Amino acid sequence: xxxxxxxxxxxxxxxxxxxxxxxxxxxxASEESADVFIKRVSGDILESIKADKSIHSxxxxxxxxxxxxxxxxxxxxxxxxxxAVGPSWRQATPEQQKRLQxxxxxxxxxxxxxxxxxxxxxxxxxxxxRAAADDxxxxxxxxxxxxxxxxxxxxxxEKSADGAGWKVYNMNVMGIWLVENYRSQFAQEIxxxxxxxxxxxxxxxxxxxxxxxx
Amino acid sequence: xxVSFKRWGMGVALVALTVLSTGCATGPNANPKDPLExxxxxITRFNDAxxxxxxxxxxxxxxxYMPQPVQTGVGNFFHNLSDVFSTLNNGLQLKGRQTAExxxxxxxxxxLGIYGIFDVATPIGLERHPEDFGQTLGYWGVPNGPYLVLxxxxxxxxxxxxxxxxxxxxxxxxxxxxxxxRNVASVTRIVDKRASLLQxxxxxxxxxxxxxxxxxxxxxxxxxxxxYDGNPPDEEELSDPSAEPALQNH
Numbered sequence: 001x002x003x004x005x006x007x008x009x010x011x012x013x014x015x016x017x018x019x020x021x022x023x024x025x026x027x028x029a030s031e032e033s034a035d036v037f038i039k040r041v042s043g044d045i046l047e048s049i050k051a052d053k054s055i056h057s058x059x060x061x062x063x064x065x066x067x068x069x070x071x072x073x074x075x076x077x078x079x080x081x082x083x084a085v086g087p088s089w090r091q092a093t094p095e096q097q098k099r100l101q102x103x104x105x106x107x108x109x110x111x112x113x114x115x116x117x118x119x120x121x122x123x124x125x126x127x128x129x130r131a132a133a134d135d136x137x138x139x140x141x142x143x144x145x146x147x148x149x150x151x152x153x154x155x156x157x158e159k160s161a162d163g164a165g166w167k168v169y170n171m172n173v174m175g176i177w178l179v180e181n182y183r184s185q186f187a188q189e190i191x192x193x194x195x196x197x198x199x200x201x202x203x204x205x206x207x208x209x210x211x212x213x214x
Numbered sequence: 215x216x217v218s219f220k221r222w223g224m225g226v227a228l229v230a231l232t233v234l235s236t237g238c239a240t241g242p243n244a245n246p247k248d249p250l251e252x253x254x255x256x257i258t259r260f261n262d263a264x265x266x267x268x269x270x271x272x273x274x275x276x277x278x279y280m281p282q283p284v285q286t287g288v289g290n291f292f293h294n295l296s297d298v299f300s301t302l303n304n305g306l307q308l309k310g311r312q313t314a315e316x317x318x319x320x321x322x323x324x325x326l327g328i329y330g331i332f333d334v335a336t337p338i339g340l341e342r343h344p345e346d347f348g349q350t351l352g353y354w355g356v357p358n359g360p361y362l363v364l365x366x367x368x369x370x371x372x373x374x375x376x377x378x379x380x381x382x383x384x385x386x387x388x389x390x391x392x393x394x395x396r397n398v399a400s401v402t403r404i405v406d407k408r409a410s411l412l413q414x415x416x417x418x419x420x421x422x423x424x425x426x427x428x429x430x431x432x433x434x435x436x437x438x439x440x441x442y443d444g445n446p447p448d449e450e451e452l453s454d455p456s457a458e459p460a461l462q463n464h
Contacts, residue, residue: 082456089455111421115413141445149342152444169454175439179452181431184245185423201423209420 034138034157035129037166041074042124042142049119056119060210063113067105076158076167077101083170084182085190085198092195100195103202108178110209122146124153138166247361248430254363258426261368265408270415273408287331288406294323294330295386296344303345307353312343344440347381348374352441361430369433 032040048070049055054062081101082089092100127141136159143150156170170179189198245251277285301316319335319342327334336342351373352358359372367378382388387403390396422428438446 078456079454083452083454085455086452087455107421111417115417152439170452172435172439174436175444175446176432176435180435181428183452184427184431188424188427205420205423212420 032165033129034131034140034166035126037074037157038140038142038155038168039124039126041070045070046119046122046124049116055116058113060110060113063116064106064109067109072105074166074168076160076169077105079158079169080104080179084179085186085195086183088187088190088195096195096199099199100202103199103206104182106206107202107209110206120146125150245427247358247434249360250362254361254430255426257363257365258429260365261363264366269404269408270412273405273412276405277409277412285406285409288402289410290323290327290333291330292403292406293333293342294320294327296346297323297342298386299347299381299384300343300345303347303350304343306350307345309343309345312345315340316343316345347377348437349441351377352437358434358437361434369429371434371437374437 045066048066052062052066055066078101081097081104084104085092085100089097122144123146125143125145127143129138129140131138138157140155140157142153142155144153152172152174154172155168157166157168159165160167170177172178186198189201193200248254297316297320301313301320304313304316319340322335322338322340323330323333326332348371356373358374362370362372362375364370364375364378387396387399390399418425418428418432
């Protein structure tokens with residue numbers, strides 16, 4: 001009995017510890033403020049770029065791997081794509097929505113692959129956050145400093161659905177918001193050729209870019 | 215004098231007529247920020263042809279073959295000239311610290327930096343605060359007006375284009391007396407500017423489905439950001455269609 005009890009106690013204890021740890025880390029993540037989140041993730045990505053020579057030489061596959069592992073988990077790409085597509089998103093089938101996200105992602109990765117290759121001695125300065133503690137959506141302003149003039153780089157982040165941690169859903173370089181900038185492009189294609197037309201244009205663009213980078 | 219004024223008036227009338235006859239984009243898909251889209255697109259085609267055949271090849275050559283210190287020196291020299299106007303425009307926008315810093319930059323770079331060839335101001339903590347006449351108007355509440363693509367000069371707005379005569383008449387390069395030197399300086403300035411944009415334009419080509427509207431939307435956002443010194447008030451936030459339940463096709 002004693003033994004049973006002790007074993008039981010032990011397992012409860014183990015469970016308890018595991019639970020506490022789990023909760024603990026969840027609490028920890030949700031308590032991380034948006035600016036700390038951006039600082040951590042961008043610093044992390046910057047380090048992996050600096051460490052990998054093949055990224056500097058513009059190896060697109062390597063960059064895609066990096067994006068999938070380090071960037072995408074911190075981005076609400078569904079929301080990014082949907083807001084760039086606009087109201088037509090809701091008329092699109094799940095299959096079309098999936099294709100749109102895939103092609104849009106490749107377009108962005110290919111576009112910025114060149115820029116990532118030029119990262120060398122830059123560092124990121126996160127500016128003081130102006131947000132209330134319970135804000136669900138926050139603007140985080142940063143500056144990339146290196147040679148030459150500092151480059152403004154801002155992020156919009158949201159509390160992720162499970163309440164643990166943050167996800168980026170829009171970003172701007174020198175005041176140019178990414179999602180806004182694709183909005184009228186996408187609307188133009190959809191008005192002319194429908195959602196499938198937009199998917200086709202995106203995939204054509206990606207094929208042209210792939211040929212050009214070879 | 216009278217004749218030249220008459221000629222100027224005719225020129226304006228001709229431009230106005232061209233704008234009107236090219237027509238405004240109408241219909242459900244017209245962009246409210248870009249009523250002159252058809253005209254802008256044709257000027258863009260002209261600019262692109264000029265760029266592909268003349269400007270870009272020259273800028274690429276300059277970028278590839280001119281020694282880097284020379285390129286930096288040339289860039290610094292023209293930055294220093296524009297810092298003079300940044301000082302003036304920061305003053306017109308009553309930005310005390312920025313005016314003082316811009317003035318200090320000009321003083322330090324023109325003397326220690328030998329006519330601005332070396333940028334000694336940045337390392338000692340005097341950052342650039344670029345401001346132009348268009349931004350000053352924007353600061354005092356003059357709206358952009360429609361997007362406007364200028365021949366050779368590229369993306370602009372009605373407001374920014376309206377100050378070009380002012381910029382032209384106060385420009386140091388244009389006021390320089392020796393014609394040969396003036397011409398060399400004008401051409402060098404254009405090549406320097408184009409070379410500094412090489413990466414940006416390559417990126418645009420790859421990123422855009424329609425380069426024209428991508429450039430337009432980038433330019434308008436970029437300008438708005440400049441006028442608010444990197445901190446513009448939020449425009450209406452884009453809705454997130456993925457958050458709402460999907461509608462059935464009807």
